[in-house]
Amino acid sequence: MTSKSPNPFSRIPAVDKVLVALEKGDELPPVPQPLITDLVRKTVEEMRQGVKAGTLEVGEFDETVSMIREKIDSLYRSRIHPAINGTGVCIHTNMGRSPLSDKTVAALTSVGKYYNNIEMNLDTGERGKRGGFLETCLATLIEAESATVSNNCAAALILILKHLANGEKNEVIISRGELVEIGGGFRVPEIMEVSGAKLVEVGATNKTSLEDYEKAITPNTGMLLKVHRSNFWMDGFTDEPTTEELVELGKAHGLPVVEDLGSGAMIPTESLAPIPHEPTATEVLKRGVDLVCVSGDKLFGGPQAGIIAGRADLVAGIKKEPFFRALRCDKLILTGLQETVLEYLSKGQGEKPELPLARMLSAKVEDDLRPRAEALVEHLTAIEGLQVGLVETIARCGGGTMPKAEIPSLALDLKPETMGLAKFADLLRKGEMPVIGYTAEDRYRLDLRTIFPEQDEILTKNILAIFGKL
Numbered sequence: 001m002t003s004k005s006p007n008p009f010s011r012i013p014a015v016d017k018v019l020v021a022l023e024k025g026d027e028l029p030p031v032p033q034p035l036i037t038d039l040v041r042k043t044v045e046e047m048r049q050g051v052k053a054g055t056l057e058v059g060e061f062d063e064t065v066s067m068i069r070e071k072i073d074s075l076y077r078s079r080i081h082p083a084i085n086g087t088g089v090c091i092h093t094n095m096g097r098s099p100l101s102d103k104t105v106a107a108l109t110s111v112g113k114y115y116n117n118i119e120m121n122l123d124t125g126e127r128g129k130r131g132g133f134l135e136t137c138l139a140t141l142i143e144a145e146s147a148t149v150s151n152n153c154a155a156a157l158i159l160i161l162k163h164l165a166n167g168e169k170n171e172v173i174i175s176r177g178e179l180v181e182i183g184g185g186f187r188v189p190e191i192m193e194v195s196g197a198k199l200v201e202v203g204a205t206n207k208t209s210l211e212d213y214e215k216a217i218t219p220n221t222g223m224l225l226k227v228h229r230s231n232f233w234m235d236g237f238t239d240e241p242t243t244e245e246l247v248e249l250g251k252a253h254g255l256p257v258v259e260d261l262g263s264g265a266m267i268p269t270e271s272l273a274p275i276p277h278e279p280t281a282t283e284v285l286k287r288g289v290d291l292v293c294v295s296g297d298k299l300f301g302g303p304q305a306g307i308i309a310g311r312a313d314l315v316a317g318i319k320k321e322p323f324f325r326a327l328r329c330d331k332l333i334l335t336g337l338q339e340t341v342l343e344y345l346s347k348g349q350g351e352k353p354e355l356p357l358a359r360m361l362s363a364k365v366e367d368d369l370r371p372r373a374e375a376l377v378e379h380l381t382a383i384e385g386l387q388v389g390l391v392e393t394i395a396r397c398g399g400g401t402m403p404k405a406e407i408p409s410l411a412l413d414l415k416p417e418t419m420g421l422a423k424f425a426d427l428l429r430k431g432e433m434p435v436i437g438y439t440a441e442d443r444y445r446l447d448l449r450t451i452f453p454e455q456d457e458i459l460t461k462n463i464l465a466i467f468g469k470l
Ligand SMILES: *Cc1c(COP(=O)(O)O)cnc(C)c1O
Pocket: 152, 153, 154, 155, 182, 227, 228, 229, 230, 231, 260, 261, 262, 263, 294, 295, 296, 297, 305, 306, 399, 400
């Protein structure tokens, strides 16, 4: 018999056949059937394209099915669900930034479950101000004339620009040293331009003088903008005018001065941890700035939002912008912010709020972290093939805040003997409760500062399970 090379398309399975095989095999994760069907269809189609292009050789049917199974597992893992943050980065943007307090979560549950009075004036029974109470609370906390909220700080900035830099006066003067990228590849200049504002960059990256700003002022200038360098720092040969000087310049020319603060500290950061002082919205407004905007889910410790505070006439004007309607927060976010700000207001000077972020930042290595770490070590030393130790580390604020702040911390220092670090990290990420640590000095580390004490048990179980001890 002459050997004929087999038809390369013949091994591509039929969609139905794969679906039947999947159903007959081990239990699949609870991914909705339409997603599974779609995934199988797409995979089979990709196989056809790959074979057509000569770039793919299709394996046995069983291999194809297990490959698709892995894809379903991966799809299931990609749903948003709780995880353990062992990175030591407190505001981890890829892990949801600030965790919410129990009180906040309880408020979300009840407001979400029932009707509420979000836009109902209970005194009159008529339509009321959306989030009016929250705005009053925020203004009081920040010691501002007025405050309001938007989808996030980027949205807050766009709203401010829409209101203060438009039409003939759409030029916004900003220092080249402040044209920062705020994470995820989004840059302040791009955000500004979508608002229709025209950027007028002044100075050099490391040096900008008051004169640079002054020379750039034209009849078309709408405002002066300062962007807090929250996610990087510059050292050495640097110079810039103080906020007070900028405010004076603005006043002399009848121009509003705005500061995008980003990080959103509400209390002195140095009172939480041995870290530098981060400017607060209150301080910035006291320097005479007309408006300030901050994030709700960075150092503020609440849900994703942008907080705008400052002059009452400007805040009122921003709220009348048609765009405001498009960037407003929903009831759950407003409720979450309300609980967070109430927590701050319930505390006196120097008292720290009961918020997970504040608790994490202020946890003490010896009193809070070491006892937990030692208990974890005790549970894990029984595992054969895993070296277990403790190491003193540096945790970070993260989320593009306070890059220089180094918080002394403590981490589990693990070295599996039966597999590589990458494999170990992979297995931990893929558990029912994903665990995210980091590798350093040929060890896998889990920083206790960002792990909730109530997660210690499940963390232990995850590690035990990897070594077949459960
Ligand atoms: C983080 C940050 C932003 C963006 O805040 P979001 O709430 O993520 O939109 C804007 N400006 C500065 C200075 C920031 O640090």
